[in-house]
Amino acid sequence: MQELKLSDWLPTTNKEVKIRGWQELDVILFSGDAYVDHPTFGPAVIGRLLESFGLRVAIVPQPNVNDNLQDFVKLGKPRLFFGVTGGCMDPMISNYNANKKRRDKDAYTPNGEIGFRPDYASTVYSNILKEKWPDTPVLIGGIEGSLRRVTHYDYWSDKLMPTILESSKADMLVYGMGEQPLREIIRLLEKGVPFKSINTVNQTAVLLNKGEEIPKNKNWEDVEIASHEVCLKDKKAYASNFKIIEQESNKLAARRIFQRVGDKMLMINPPYPTMTEEEIDASFDLPYTRLPHPKYNKRGPIPAFEMIKFSINIHRGCFGGCSFCTISAHQGKFIASRSKESILREVDTVANMPDFKGYLSDIGGPSANMYKMKGKIQSICDKCVAPSCISPVICSNLDTSHKPLTELYQAVDSHPKVKKSFIGSGIRHDMLVPEFNRNADPKELDDYTEEVMTKHVSGRLKVAPEHTSDPVLKLMRKPSFSYFHKFKERFDKINIKNKLNLQLIPYFISNHPACEVEDMANLAAETKDMGFQLEQVQGFTPTPMTVATVIYYSGYHPYTLKKVKTPKTRKEKDEQHRFFFWYKDENKAWIKNTLNKLGRHDLLKVLLPENDSWRKNKPGKTKHTFDDAVPFNQRKNKAKFKPKKK
Structure with a gap:
């Protein structure tokens, strides 16, 4: 691996901008996380994507909001827009535990130090930018913006909050994974379309002012949900909104959603279709250094990076639709899988890193065992409104073959520098039980389970049955605990057969x-x-x-x-x-x-x-x-x- 230079990272200071010989920036990104130039970190993905369009991009990680706000003006005004994200996690999850007590560590900050990310970071950053640069568009995205795009309950303040577009004063929100909408936004901007006129791009949301004309799109059907003000007065109306929001978020031919917020109108455009193999490969093949920015060298390791440093993400999306989980709300329920070739290229890159010792910490994704899984007949998926493909039962149209995954693991392990690859992502154990997963070949399921247990686990296999009560599990959109019993039987059998002494x-x-x-x-x-x-x-x-x-x-x-x-x-x-x-x-x-x-x-x-x-x-x-x-x-x-x- 050739020695890296400071200019191999996106610039974070004026000095670094000048090293590249730039006189002006096209886009400046602000992030609640430290800058790690790695495909697992959203701000890096967006920065590299914009760079691939020929744009001059800089990133301001964890700007200081407690001083004279110099971080918000030091790089000047971008030609196109400011991009804002709270980071890879909702800042309130990063800052507080389930009991609303402030955490003593922030995994996305060097040495796990706290105090570098404000509460409601996207809103804080966006408001400062709009105050400092009122004529420059602000585009927000990431998981914080994505999950707060409509009227939502905020646990930490214990109240209903309006769309984040209202509180942040941002001009546009990109929800979900940002590659597809950003490609179209940049195309329109470079064509000369004013930012204010870009309001019919899929997977974006804008807040229309009173009297502003609703953009026409003959390809979309529209649906209006209960207003923010109605939700504040009527909890049942608020609840009824969510069914529409969740179903439209996971449909391949979704409707455009409208919601009144005071005298304004929130407009959420339908999502893009699931990324193709070529599209997701292109995102992972961007020229990441795969390392934190050198500015952190003396501040200590970044815990979140250390955890994934030698891991490989093989797909996005999750069709589980668990009631307590936000993955499908952000990444969608349909699986976007990388090609084996793209994954193996990344394995080779990681294997040739100077400090690689031969051990890959994870070959996985949101769920470890959903790679390459999709509907057998696409036209059936096109009409589906179910939020989960495996609850209450596994859809008969879902191809749940684990063979591609087993073969992928074997291909990864054949790399001469890989001693062992672990599966650190959560495994859906219920999908490995033939009594539940009736679509699959039982031998394939046993082959996969044995492959994981004998070659990809170190002492412990972690799974998530979540509960034992069938009524609670039904509400969670998880299968009966009886299937955990059946999985444990198979686990014990393989354990004893191979003398593994693994713990479940x-x-x-x-x-x-x-x-x-x-x-x-x-x-x-x-x-x-x-x-x-x-x-x-x-x-x-x-x-x-x-x-x-x-x-x-x-x-x-x-x-x-x-x-x-x-x-x-x-x-x-x-x-x-x-x-x-x-x-x-x-x-x-x-x-x-x-x-x-x-x-x-x-x-x-x-x-x-x-x-x-x-x-x-x-x-x-x-x-x-x-x-x-x-x-x-x-x-x-x-x-x-x-x-x-x-």
């Missing part, structure tokens, strides 16, 4: 809408009976643009408009979370008292029997051996876990 680590969520204390007690008892002492647990965090968040705020399910109970107080949340840690002494008396009040002596006998061998284990350790593993549903004396009556 399940992730679970507490406090999710529809989840009650008794559900968590069932979860604790059933997982304990399976041999798990849980470590990987989390509380539900409401984030904009998810079904679960709409329910959390409104109390109504957006698809049925029926009431759904949700734990909201700190006391309710803490009590649910305590069941994860039944093995800790400080929780035992409370659990005993709670289960006695609920009349669930059956669960108490499982969690806290008088002669409990689990007491000998140290808290935080997982007791899980496989030499004598007996599938739960084959045990003679298995506990009976009955769901509460709903």
Whole structure:
């Protein structure tokens, strides 16, 4: 790998602009993250994409908003526009945990330091730019803008907020992955079309002023949802909006959405079709240095970069449509897969990095095992409005073959400098269970599972059943926990056959809408009976643009408009979370008292029997051996876990 020069990165200062011999910039990007020139970091992707169009692009990472705001004027005024993003995560997720306490680390800042990213960063940056440069267009994007494009519930302020276009005063919003809309925006600008007149580009949103004419497009149908003001007064109206928003976001022939905000009109244009293999390859093949900007050399490592430094992203999108997840809202439910050739080129680039030791940390994506999966008959997908392709059952039109993925892993491992490639992304274990995934060849599923377990895992395989309660799982758009039992049977069989001694680590969520204390007690008892002492647990965090968040705020399910109970107080949340840690002494008396009040002596006998061998284990350790593993549903004396009556 040839030695890099400062000019190999996008410029971040006037000095770097001059090194390139530029007198003027076309676009200046502002980002809430430190600048890492890598295809996993959105600001770098957008910067490199704009550069590929022949534009002179600079980036101002983590501008200081607490001084004289010099960072917002130091590079002057761009010829075309300012681009703004809060970063690779919503800044409120970066800054706060589920209990609204400020985090002590920011993964996208050198040394994990905090204080370099303001709350609601896109809004803060955009407002400053509009104040400093009122005549220069501001275009916002990234996950913060994407998920806040309509009236949304903000958990941290505990109120409904209007479209981010209103609060940020930005001129345009690009939602989702930005390559396709930006290509068209730049084409129109270079053709001489004024920025203000660009309002019919797919996957963009603008706020039209009172009296401004609505642009015509004969190819689009229109739909108007309840106004922001109506949503503020009527929670059911707010909930009903979301069904339209989610369905239109995931349709291949979507309608244009309108929403009144005061005396203005929000217009959200339909998304682009899923990126083709050639388009997504082109994005990953841009000339990234794959490294943080040299300005951070003395400030310490950037945790998010260290985690993905030697990883390969093989696709975008997720057709799971989980109620608590924002991936499909941002990347879409249809999978955009890279070609094997593009992936192997990147593997070769990584393998030849000076500090590569032979280990790839991840060959994955939003879900590890959705690569190359799509509809068998495209015309069926064209008409589909379902938010998930695998809930409540796997669509019969979905090709779920894991063979291309198994072959890809083998091709990656054949590289002479790769000693081992790991799968660090979450694996959809339910898709590996023939009883659930009836579309697939059972042998293919077993071949993939065995390939992963024998060659791509180091000690632990992490999966996410999320819960054990069928009513909660149904609302989550996750399959019955019975399929986790079946997956564990296959896992144990392969484990014993190959003498692997691997651990299966399940992730679970507490406090999710529809989840009650008794559900968590069932979860604790059933997982304990399976041999798990849980470590990987989390509380539900409401984030904009998810079904679960709409329910959390409104109390109504957006698809049925029926009431759904949700734990909201700190006391309710803490009590649910305590069941994860039944093995800790400080929780035992409370659990005993709670289960006695609920009349669930059956669960108490499982969690806290008088002669409990689990007491000998140290808290935080997982007791899980496989030499004598007996599938739960084959045990003679298995506990009976009955769901509460709903």
